[in-house]
Amino acid sequence: MPAVFVLLWSSAFIAGAIGVDAAPPLLLIFARFAAAGLLLAGYAIAVRAPWPRGRALAHLAVSGLLIQAVQFGALYSAMAMGLPAGVVALVQGLNPVVIALLAARVLGERVTGRQWAGFGLGAAGVVLAVADRVAFSPLGVVLCLVGLLGLSLGTLYQKRHVTDMDVRTGTAVQFLVAAPPLGALSLLTETPAVAHWGAFGASLAWMVAVNSIGVFLLLNTMLRRSPASTVAALFFLTPSVTAVLAWAALGQALDPLAGAGLVLGGAGVLLAGRR
Secondary structure, X not given: OHHHHHHHHHHHHHHHHHHHHHOOHHHHHHHHHHXXXXXXXXXXXXXXXXXXXXXXXXXXXHHHHHHHHHHHHHHHHHHHOOOOHHHHHHHHOOHHHHHHHHHHHHOOOOOOHHHHHHHHHHHHHHHHHOOOOOXXXXXXXHHHHHHHXXXXXXXXXXXXXXXXXXXXXXXXXXXXXXXXXXXXXXXXXXXXXXXXXXXXXXXXXXXXXXXXXXXXXXXXXXXHHXXXXXXXXXXXXXXXXXXXXXXXXXXXXXXXXXXXXXXXXXXXXXXXXXX
């Protein structure tokens, strides 16, 4: 499950880079979450899965706004400004460090010395993975940091307040809650028009089926079973895996540093997963 999660999560950066060239970023993300939410909700209704109510529903709505709307709205806007996907993955790859710093205070999770060593190795792997492709846009970097905080705080919030949920209906709620504010922001700040329907459709289809439904069912399942810091450590691998996918899918050069980053990131994940 972790290996599949890393591969599918990393593919979102490739689909996103293609998608933001074809349509405004907030329009793309709105379409992604609206379609994924409706499809997953329809499936949940068909199989009569239990829906959250009361406080559980409210907590899921908050986590959905943070993890989905804040994170992806900010990250894809940064890519639309020209920030390379590798740099976006670099910032997001620091999520395990933020989670580790906050998990002890928020969740009461104890982080051992071995795990901190794993976080250090993982962070080094993240930096190596994109060291040759760093190009900075000040506003883009700020948006990446906003997206990182959305992911980290949303993960911790969900782990603390949503301890038991049906992953089908819970994930559907998160998507459906995230879509309306993104749609409103698109109308207010963008010209919601698609420039290239073929690229837009292909990118959207992949992000709905794989990066939304598939990936977040996996993520929510892992958050139910494992400590937040252990799950977050998987993000150390995403910059290197993204570089490999960009080489395979887009023909971008694969620097040896990406391979070194993958090795260090993998070592970090192994250490961070032990106590």
